[in-house]
Amino acid sequence: MSGMLARYERLVAAGxxxxxxxxxxxxxxLDRLQRELQAETPGGILSQLFRPKKTRPQGVYMWGGVGRxxxxxxxxxxxxxxxxxxxxxxxxxxxxxxxRRMRERRETDPGDPTGKVARDIAQDVRCLAFxxxxxxxTADAAIMSRLFTALICDEGLAVVTTxxxxxxxxxxxxxxxxxxxxxxxxxxxxxxxxxxNGPTDYRLDRLGDIDTWHxxxxxxxxxxxxxxxxxxxxxxxxDAEHVPSGTLDLGGGRTLHxxxxxxxxxxxxxxxxxxxxxxxxxxxxxxxxxxSVIVVGxxxxxxxxxxxxIRFTKLIDALYENNVKLFATAAAEPEDLYTAGEGSxxxxxxxxxLKEMQSAEYMxxxxxxxx
Numbered sequence: 001m002s003g004m005l006a007r008y009e010r011l012v013a014a015g016x017x018x019x020x021x022x023x024x025x026x027x028x029x030l031d032r033l034q035r036e037l038q039a040e041t042p043g044g045i046l047s048q049l050f051r052p053k054k055t056r057p058q059g060v061y062m063w064g065g066v067g068r069x070x071x072x073x074x075x076x077x078x079x080x081x082x083x084x085x086x087x088x089x090x091x092x093x094x095x096x097x098x099x100r101r102m103r104e105r106r107e108t109d110p111g112d113p114t115g116k117v118a119r120d121i122a123q124d125v126r127c128l129a130f131x132x133x134x135x136x137x138t139a140d141a142a143i144m145s146r147l148f149t150a151l152i153c154d155e156g157l158a159v160v161t162t163x164x165x166x167x168x169x170x171x172x173x174x175x176x177x178x179x180x181x182x183x184x185x186x187x188x189x190x191x192x193x194x195x196x197n198g199p200t201d202y203r204l205d206r207l208g209d210i211d212t213w214h215x216x217x218x219x220x221x222x223x224x225x226x227x228x229x230x231x232x233x234x235x236x237x238x239d240a241e242h243v244p245s246g247t248l249d250l251g252g253g254r255t256l257h258x259x260x261x262x263x264x265x266x267x268x269x270x271x272x273x274x275x276x277x278x279x280x281x282x283x284x285x286x287x288x289x290x291x292s293v294i295v296v297g298x299x300x301x302x303x304x305x306x307x308x309x310i311r312f313t314k315l316i317d318a319l320y321e322n323n324v325k326l327f328a329t330a331a332a333e334p335e336d337l338y339t340a341g342e343g344s345x346x347x348x349x350x351x352x353x354l355k356e357m358q359s360a361e362y363m364x365x366x367x368x369x370x371x
Contacts, residue, residue, distance in 0.1 A: 004080045005031035008073075022196045023069050026062055029192055030077045030160070033057055037127055037158060038082050057158040061133075061187055063166050064196030065366035070162035071131055071234065071263070073196075077160060078129050085126040091133045091161070092246055092261065095140050098147060114143065118150035122157050130161040132263045135171040135180065136289045137249030145182035152190050159191070164264055164291055164367055167193060172288070175251050197366070207231055212358050214329050217297065221329040225294050228327050232292055233263045250285050264291040264367075270298045274311040283318035291367035293319060298330035303341035310343055313350045320353045323365040 008027040011017045036057045062070050078088045089097075101120060105113030121128075128151070135141050151157045163170065167187040171180045187193070210228050214221035230237045246261025260267035266286065273283075273295060286293065301309040319326055330337065334354040338347045356362050 002080060003031055004034050004077050007076050007080050017069070017072075020069065022064070022194070023073065026060075026073050026194045026196060027076070029060055029194060030073060033060060033158060033160070034077065034081050056152065056156050056190075059152065059159040059161070059191040061161055061163065061167060061191040061193045062196055063163045063193070065164065068196040070196055074129055074131055074160065074162055081127065083126060085124055086129065087125045087127070088129040088131070090244070090262070091130040093244060094130060098143070099139070102143075112146070114146045115150050115154065118147060118155055122151060122155035125157060127158045127160065130159070133161045133163040133170070134165075134264065134289060135174065136285070137247065137255070138175050138179075139249075141171050141174055141176065141180040141183075144180065145186060148183060148186055152186070161191075166195070167191075169368075175249070212325070212327050212363070213334070213354070214327075215332050217329055217331050222296065225296060225327045225329055229260065229265060229267060229294060232265045235262060248285055248289055250282050256282065256285070260294075261290075264289075265294070266290040266292075267294040267296070269296055270308075270312075273315055274308045278311055278314075280314045280318065283315045284322075286315075287318040287322035287324050290324060292325040292327065294327040296329045298328055298337065300331045300336065301338040301341070306338075306341040306343060309338045309341065309347060312338075313343070313347060316350050316353055316357075320357060323362070323367055325363060326354075326357050 005027050008017070008023070012019055017023070062073065064070060074088070078086060098117060098121075101117045102113050105116055109116065135144065148159070152159060165172075167184050170184065171177055174180065207228060208231075210224055210231070212228075214224045226237075226240075229235070229243075230240075235243060243260050244262055246258035246266070248256040248258055250256055257272075258266050258268070259272075266289070295315075298312070299305075301312070316326075318324075334351045337351070338344055
């Protein structure tokens with residue numbers, strides 16, 4: 001036996017995975033989808049004429065906290081799916097491709113190119129597998145209902161995706177969210193929605209003994225957060241030059257360039273986040289979009305850069321209140337970052353939060369506002 005479920009059972013038996021009822025249910029469901037896709041083998045002209053009308057396989061939407069095995073299950077599914085017409089993509093990169101295809105189509109064809117783009121994508125694909133579906137900008141939100149209706153209902157693709165959020169929480173509080181609601185309805189109609197919130201956080205296990213706060217600044221601190229990034233994202237260190245960047249919609253036509261953006265993990269410099277004129281809304285957008293944030297180059301602050309200290313306070317408030325994991329390189333320990341200047345007394349709350357954010361209890365929390 002070489003299918004999805006058999007491979008999963010072998011990993012559990014070997015002790016590489018721990019027994020998890022949510023994971024088991026997802027593995028069983030993905031195994032069934034595999035069998036449905038593999039049974040649809042093309043035949044000759046006569047067999048195509050007389051076989052029953054093809055039914056559209058139900059997609060699978062797996063959601064849950066960080067490190068619950070969503071990406072692992074997706075990898076197993078794609079690896080053991082015995083058809084050639086399959087494609088696995090990171091969701092952000094896929095939507096960038098869609099945007100490019102739409103622009104190219106508009107140059108030659110009048111009208112809405114969504115259906116034609118969907119047809120182009122589906123030409124050699126029967127199953128699309130996405131990792132980390134997250135919607136952070138209005139342009140993606142506006143097109144997703146039309147695009148995925150065409151891919152699923154018109155082209156008959158089976159779609160499997162993972163997300164940190166249930167469908168109803170996607171693009172929550174986003175600008176013009178009403179344009180996005182039909183996509184949520186589509187997911188609930190065309191996908192089996194499976195929660196994965198078991199007791200084991202495999203991503204935290206992979207972090208091992210890597211701390212979250214690293215000072216003083218220098219090569220050693222940089223190496224530690226770099227290693228944390230690769231463990232959090234499963235990205236190959238030898239391919240570090242090709243880590244994708246991202247663009248975060250801040251609303252009002254404003255965007256923020258994210259130098260490294262992958263699987264819900266973002267890397268920023270302190271200068272980019274706190275050296276520029278930003279408000280609480282910008283930091284909330286980051287906290288909603290990413291479950292883990294790496295900030296490098298945090299300096300010791302003084303009355304000369306008290307504005308940066310105030311912005312840093314707002315950043316930490318947003319991350320803390322949304323249970324975002326913070327990894328940092330800094331010139332000093334939190335209590336020594338800002339000891340004099342306007343707001344230095346209030347900064348003590350930030351110090352307290354930074355200390356708590358290093359704790360095992362905080363690291364075990366799920367991303368998002370507490371209920």
